[in-house]
Amino acid sequence: MTKLTLGAHPFLLGFEQLERLVERTAKSGNEGYPPYNIEQTSETSYRITLAVAGFAEADLSITVEDNQLVIRGRQADDSAGRMFLHRGIAARQFQRSFVLADGVDVGEAIMENGLLHVDLKRAVPESVVQTIKIKRNDT
Structure with a gap:
């Protein structure tokens, strides 16, 4: 079975970068x-x-x-020279x-x-x- 990605859908011409954008957002590590x-x-x-x-x-x-x-x-x-109790x-x-x-x-x-x-x-x-x-x- 072939995985159909969002950027490869036939009705989304020119949106190949959208999938990369979603991946980059998910990996932003915030x-x-x-x-x-x-x-x-x-x-x-x-x-x-x-x-x-x-x-x-x-x-x-x-x-x-x-x-x-x-x-x-x-x-x-x-913090040099300071002693924090908390x-x-x-x-x-x-x-x-x-x-x-x-x-x-x-x-x-x-x-x-x-x-x-x-x-x-x-x-x-x-x-x-x-x-x-x-x-x-x-x-």
């Missing part, structure tokens, strides 16, 4: 840290909010790599990845009260109607 929200702020815009308490702007980096939004956090180790505030590095659809652009990033907000905007494609002329083949 843990539960830091927690985040994704909200739709309008019909064409979104906001990703990450809880990054304890991180300064200089500890964070935001990049777009191959249609993938990557947010990284790395804090300097400032250490419950996470001070570990992280990487969060979000796969972006074609036409989604990253806008601004804002730090506010320990939350990092990253705004996304989806471009609305123009509706294009193309008429194909049918030639007659008289052979």
